[in-house]
Amino acid sequence: MVSLRRKARRLRLRRKAVTSEVARFLRTEQIGGLILLGATALALIVANSPLQDWYQTLSDTVIGPSALHLNLTLATWAEDGLLAIFFVVAGLELKRELVVGELRNPRQAMLPIAGALGGMIVPALVCLAVAWGAPGGKDAWPVPVATDIAFALAVLAITARDLPPSLRVFLLSLAIVDDLGAILLIAVLFTSHISIPALLGAAAVMGVYIVLQRMRIKGWWIYIPLALLTWVLVHESGIHATIAGVAIGLATRVKPDPGEHEATAELLEHRLQPISAGICVxxxxFFAAGIPFTFSDIGVMFSDRAALGVLLGLVVGKTIGVFGGAALSVKSGLGRLPESLHWHDLAAVAVLTGCGFTVSLLIAELAFPEGTQQGSIKAAVLVGSLTASLLAAALLRGRVRTRRG
Incomplete structure (x- = not known):
């Protein structure tokens, strides 16, 4: 009997060690980035293959309680639900940088904020300048304003892990501000009804969350229900539910108390990071990137000024806007470039912000109903995001080689 107990104990320890090793593996940003890009490639292949009908049926499968208005498709659950977990992790990282990291200096915090503002305004102006007077020209400008934070961070992790951490902090902060701006645009331009009671309810629940954090109350059984309720209320309000993830991350305590091994934010990030990188993202x-398109869509894109405006907005407008906004903030004295970074590093990341991908595709679907110019606009998003990613990857690798030299 004693021998059996020992064997069972050894088996449990072995399983725990394997689980811990898998979690450590998934916390490596390069691995998470490769998994993400692999899932994207798989989605594009499946959506443009004989399995297209199966993929569409799977994406449109509805699950969830209808009484709570949560009878959503699997694609919506992935976009609103699973991605919210990624935004919790991103919010935790941003909060840490704002409180105890590089962004605690207001001038350094202004650098990504100014870059994000420029990266929203200039692409919209570029798109309008190219597409003005053409069919769909007045509807296309919101499409290139977004940066896909998950994909941009994945490309940066794979191509530029030897560059200073400040560069990742800059991109993370900029992309979060950028995504919040895109969510605000969606709410203003494409949301027909916003539920104020649901928004107030979400704010009240977050207030309880913050008070419990300040009172140093611990226990996952308290915070998980509060986080889920916040997500449900934000979703019910009509605003993109991922904003609940950012709010939870920013509301979590990041400074450990005297004698405390780690703060709540560090513990939560440690637990959620492998789940986010290995499952959620x-x-x-897989559900967001499966866009069926044909070569005719790409051909039409080059004769469609609205689509060209989106393409140039992502590749050219984002680069000029982000780099120009950051440079203007430093020139005016409002922002400051970290000592570890060079302007060439910032220029390479500015190109990378042109990876609008899933967020831009979402705005394209809202701005252009199916049967209009949606095919060519989506093709422009895919081509523009791919072009920006490849150019940025080459520039970032060049910066790595230069620094090594």
Missing amino acids: PLFA
Whole structure:
């Protein structure tokens, strides 16, 4: 009997060690980035293959309680639900940088904020300048304003892990501000009804969350229900539910108390990071990236000024806007470039912000109903995002080689 207990104990320890090793593996950003890009490639292949009908049926499968208005498709669950977990992790990282990291200096915090503002305004102006007077020209400008934070961070992790951490902090902060701006645009331009009671309810629940954090109350059994209720209320309000994830991350305590081994934010990030990188973000990419398109869509894109405006907005407008906004903030004295970074590093990341991908595709679907110019606009998003990613990857690798030299 004693021998059996020892064997069972050894088996449990072995399983725990394997689980811990898998979690450590998934916390490596390069691995998470490769899994994400693999899921994206798989989605594009399946959506443009004989399995297209199966993929569409799977994406449109509805699950969830209708009484709570949560009878959503699997694609919506991935976009609104699973991605919210990624935004919790991103919010935790941003909060840490704002409180105890590089962004605690207001001038350094202004650098990504100014870059994000420029990266929203200039692409919209470029798109309008190219497409003005053409069919769909006045509807296309919101499409290139977004940066896909998950994909941009994945490309940066794979191609530029030897560059200073400040560069990742800059991109993360900029992309979060950028995504919040895109969510605000969606709410203003494409949401027919916003439920104020649901928004107030979400704010009240977040207030309880913050008070419990300040009172140093611990226990996952308290915070998980509060986080889920916040997500449900934000979703019910009509605003993109991922904003609940950012709010939870920013509301979590990041400074450990005297004698405390780690703060709540560090513990939560440690637990959620492998789940986000290994499950949530790849599944989101699989359901979001499966866009069926043909070479005729790409051909039409080059004769469609609205689509060209989107393409140039992503590749040219994003680069000029982000780099120009950051440079203007430094020139005016409002922002400051970290000592570890060079302007060439910032220029390479500015190109990378042109990876609008899933967020831009979502706005394209809202701005252009199916049967209009949606095919060519989506083709422009895919081509523009791919072009920006490849150019940025080459520039970032060049910066790595230069620094090594």
